[in-house]
Amino acid sequence: MTVTVRRWSAAVFAATLLTPGLVACNANGTADPAASGSVTPTASGSAIAPSGNADAKQALLNSTNEIRKGNFRFTMAGAGSTAEGQVHEPSQSAQMKVTIGDPSSDLMMNLDLIHAKPDSWVKLDLGGKSASSIPGRQKLNLGKYQHLDQTRIKGNKALGFDFDKVDPAGSEVLTQGITEVRQTGEGTYAGTLDVSKAAEAGSVDQTLITALGPQAKSVPFTAKLDPQGRLSEMVLQIPAAGQTAAQDIKVTYSDYGNAAAAQKPSADQVVEAPQEFYNLFS
Template identity: 80%
Template sequence: MTIRRFSAAVFAATLLTPGLAACTSTGTGEAGVSASPTTSASASSGATGAVDSDAKQALLNSTNAIRTGNFRFTMAGAGSTAEGQVHEPSQSAEMRVMIGDASSDLMMKLDLIHAKPDSWVKLELGGTAASSVPGVRQLNLGKYQHLDQNRIKGNRALGFDFEAVDPAGSAVLTQGITEVRQTGEGSYAGTLDVSKAAQAGSLDPSVITALGQQAQSVPFTAKLDPQGRLSELVVRIPAAGQRAAQDIKITYSDYGNATAARKPPADQVVEAPPEFYNLFD
């Protein structure tokens, strides 16, 4: 079994990849989406729905703080989770990813650390199909594997781009708002056109393709903190073809309070073997 485009920063590519998603999917997940949005009194009509300009601007502005690169985040969907922090002042980031569990065909845990110019990952593979992964004995080492930057250069599946610090790409997503209304203090609901959001880390481009016309009107909800910063974004991906419906939930917290990632101790580091890079091709 291989995992196409698995990503530390773009883990949803694995969440929604046929095969592994079938092993871990629990339907629409725990993240909820409110009833279909309706047009607000102050909204102006458009070809694809209605947009409350004030609500849309609030959501666009809410992603500005993310670009400063100092926050903690989570992403969840299809029985998989990721959490971590970005600390751009020290050019470092870290993420912990869990996909599936011991009862899944394939369970994967990753503990990733980026401290420019280096990256490390501790990998654990389990599940009933783990033994079929090529080189599994060289991968389950219980140590951090140092990554060759020349091998991962330009590969968003393994690297971290400190020029685009948001693992989920929420700014890209909010730019695709086609319909929105405010549902409460700091709460919003509407639809997104994700057909142009292939660069958003929370969506696999192949999922967008599979959605077809549905990609132009995907429901979402959002919450802002008291300072107007994005604290939660839930995107409900409808079923398409063999892919089950999925809710992708993204959260942000501790703006300005993240800390520099701690590099792994030298005695806990080995160089990543060829089998590791092959797994993520």
């Protein structure tokens, strides 16, 4: 048996696919005003009319400016997988903890990735029904941090980190692909975006875009900004397609300017990653 992880990125860990339609529905099947763009009451009870498309789009474009400074915490979730971590550009370091699948899956992975330029390490835990059948599993140094060869992980979205593109989710690229948006409340927005223009974003990949076909040009999303106008949440609404169930891809940001430097693993906890490890992600 051969188990290979292909085209995995920190946010999309499998092909997740969309359906058309912008108006969301709540549990009883009626239209959700926040998604449809109707007048929405604020917390104080007053009503806000949806803003114009241009103003709303500019607000979302501006909301990613702080991300470029590379000092924040983040979470991502989608396709039965989750990731959380921090980016600290001042120290040229980052850390991500990723879970792919669950114990009932054929293969479950927990990865603790640490990047401190110019080095990277990963601790790998395996589970799931087929974990014992992975070729070379006994050589994967489970429980240790494996030091990674940068020449072998360059361009690998699963293992590498580009300090020139510090956002694992690529929200700046996503907002640039917005095709329609309106303000639905205080700091809240809804609309559609063209993910075919966002292949470099970590929260989508080319496999997803190809599977969507024409629907890739009109993907429903919602977004929230914090009181300082910075992006705090973006949700891509992924309806069912083919054999893939409907789901959301959700990204959040917090602690702007207050993230901590990633801590390098101690020398006694580090081994060099073997060939079997790279085979798993080839």
